[in-house]
Amino acid sequence: MFSQTTYSGSSLDQYTMLGKQLDALLEGESNLVANLSNASALLNQFLERINWVGFYLMEDGELVLGPFQGLPACVRIQVGKGVCGTAVAEKKTMLIEDVHAFPGHIACDAASQSEIVIPLIKDGSVIGVLDIDSPELSRFTKEDQEGLELFTKVLMNHL
Template sequence: MIKLEGVERMNDKQRLEYLLLALEGQLSSEIDVLANISNATALIYAIVDRLNWAGFYFMRGDELVLGPFQGLPACNRIKLNAGVCGTAATTKETQLVPNVHNFPGHIACDSASNSELVIPIVKNSKVYGVLDLDSPELERFTELEATYFERFVEKLNLYIDWEEI
C-alpha cells in the first residue's frame, strides 16, 4: 500500500526520490506487466504536481500506440518523427519542451498542455515506446526531473519485459 501523507511538504528532489522508491516497491512485488505499467502512471500522477497527463505510448510497427495513462483521453496513435513523442522515439533522446507551441509538428492531444517531458523507453538498443508527461504550465519541467524520469524508465527496464506489452 502506497501512503502519500507528507508528499505535499516534500521539495522536488524529495518527491522524485520518493517516486523511485514507490516504483521499486510496486515493481518488486508484482510480476504482471500491465499492472506495473498502470500503477507506474498512477504513482507519477499522485506524486508529481502540476501535471495534466502522464502515461505511456508503445511501439506498434512504425507508430506509437496509447498505453496506460492518467488524465483526459489522448491521441490513440502517433507516427514516428511526429510531435514530441514521435521525436523522442525516433532520436532515442529525452525531449524537455518548455513551450510545446514552439515545437515543430507538435500534436495537441490536449489543448491545455503547454509543456512536455518525454523519455524514450530503450532497452538493448531497441525502442519500445515513450513515457510522456504533460503540464498546463509553460516551462514546467526541469533538468532534475528529466534526470529522475530517465532513472524511472531505467528502473522499469530492470523489471519489465517490454516484449510482453
C-alpha cells in the same frame, strides 16, 4: 499509501524515494499493463501541475497509447512526429518548455503547454515512451528530467 508528505529533501531525494516506491510496488509482477498502470498512477500522484501522464508503446513501427492518467488521448503517433515520435526517432529525452513552439506538435489536449517525454529503451531499441504534459509553460526542469530518467530506469527493470 503514497502521500505527498512522504517526499522531502531535494528534488533528487524525492525522485530517489519515488524510484524506491516504484520498485517495491512492481516487485514480483511481470504484467506489462499492470506495471505501466501503476507507474502512471504513482507519477500522477507525485507530480504537481500536470494534466496527463502515461505511456505510449511501440507496435508495428508506431507508438500506440498505453496505460495513462488524464483525459482521452491520441491513440497512434508516427515515429518522428510530435514530441513523442521525435523522442523515439532521436532516442533521447525531449524537455519542451512551450509545446506550441515545437514544430509538428500533436495537440491531444489543448490545455497542454509544456511536455517531457522519456524514451523507454531495452536492448538498444525504443519500446515506448513516458509522456507527461502540463498546463503550465516551462513546468519541467532539468532536475525533473534527471529524476524521471531515474524513474524509467527502475521501471525498465520490471518490463
